[in-house]
Amino acid sequence: QTVVTQEPSFSVSPGGTVTLTCGLSSGSVSTSYYPSWYQQTPGQAPRTLIYSTNTRSSGVPDRFSGSILGNKAALTITGAQADDESDYYCVLYLGSGIVVFGGGTKLTVL
Amino acid sequence: QLQLQESGPGLVKPSQTLSLTCTVSGGSISSSRYCWGWIRQPPGKGLEWIGTIYYSGSTFYNPSLKSRVTISVDTSKNQFSLRLSSVTAADTAVYYCARQDTSHPYFDYWAQGTLVTVSS
Numbered sequence: 101q102t103v104v105t106q107e108p109s110f111s112v113s114p115g116g117t118v119t120l121t122c123g124l125s126s127g128s129v130s131t132s133y134y135p136s137w138y139q140q141t142p143g144q145a146p147r148t149l150i151y152s153t154n155t156r157s158s159g160v161p162d163r164f165s166g167s168i169l170g171n172k173a174a175l176t177i178t179g180a181q182a183d184d185e186s187d188y189y190c191v192l193y194l195g196s197g198i199v200v201f202g203g204g205t206k207l208t209v210l
Numbered sequence: 211q212l213q214l215q216e217s218g219p220g221l222v223k224p225s226q227t228l229s230l231t232c233t234v235s236g237g238s239i240s241s242s243r244y245c246w247g248w249i250r251q252p253p254g255k256g257l258e259w260i261g262t263i264y265y266s267g268s269t270f271y272n273p274s275l276k277s278r279v280t281i282s283v284d285t286s287k288n289q290f291s292l293r294l295s296s297v298t299a300a301d302t303a304v305y306y307c308a309r310q311d312t313s314h315p316y317f318d319y320w321a322q323g324t325l326v327t328v329s330s
Contacts, residue, residue, distance in 0.1 A: 136316035145306060145323050146257065151316035189257050193315040197262060197270025204256040
C-alpha cells in the first residue's frame with residue numbers, strides 16, 4: 101500500500117521561510133502525481149492552497165508556493181504569519197482515480 | 211458561487227450503515243469537468259479519501275474501504291451520496307464532501323463537514 105509521508109510537525113519564526121515536504125514510501129514524487137496542498141485550522145474544512153504541483157488556488161497569497169524538490173513535492177511559505185499556524189496536508193494522485201492524503205504537518209509559528 | 215452541504219444522521223449504531231448526502235448548489239453536478247468526492251477525518255487525526263464519483267456514475271474507492279463503500283449520484287437532484295456499511299467506532303469522523311477537478315485531480319471546493327458518531 102502506498103503511503104504518503106509528511107513531517108509530523110514543523111516550526112517557523114514570524115517572517116521566516118519554511119518548506120514542508122510530501123514524499124512516497126517507495127519511489128519519487130513527480131509532477132505526474134499532480135501534488136496538491138491544503139491548509140486546515142481546527143474546526144474548519146480544508147482550504148485549497150496549491151494544485152498541479154505549483155498552481156495557486158484562487159485567492160491564495162503568493163507567499164505560498166509549490167514545487168518538486170529532489171524526490172518530493174514541497175510547499176514553501178515565505179514570510180510566515182501568525183495565521184499560517186495550521187495543519188497542512190498534501191494529496192497525490194496515483195492514477196486510476198485513486199488519491200492519497202499525506203498524514204499532515206502541524207505548523208507552529210513562534 | 212458553488213456550495214456543497216452534507217446532510218444525514220449524526221449518530222449511527224455499530225454494524226449499521228452510515229448514509230450521507232451532499233447537495234450541490236450554484237453549479238451542475240453533471241459537468242464532465244468535475245467529479246465529486248468524500249473525505250473523512252477521525253477526531254484528532256488526518257484526512258482520508260473515501261471515494262469519488264463522476265456524473266456518469268463511474269466510481270473510484272479507497273482500497274482500504276472499498277468492500278464497505280458505495281457512492282452514488284442523483285443528477286436530477288444535484289446530489290451525490292455515501293453509504294458505508296458495517297460501521298464500527300473507528301468510522302467515527304467528520305465527513306466532508308468536495309468537488310474534484312478532473313483535469314488537475316485536486317479538491318477545489320469543500321463542504322463544511324459533518325460529524326458522524328458510531329455508538330450504541
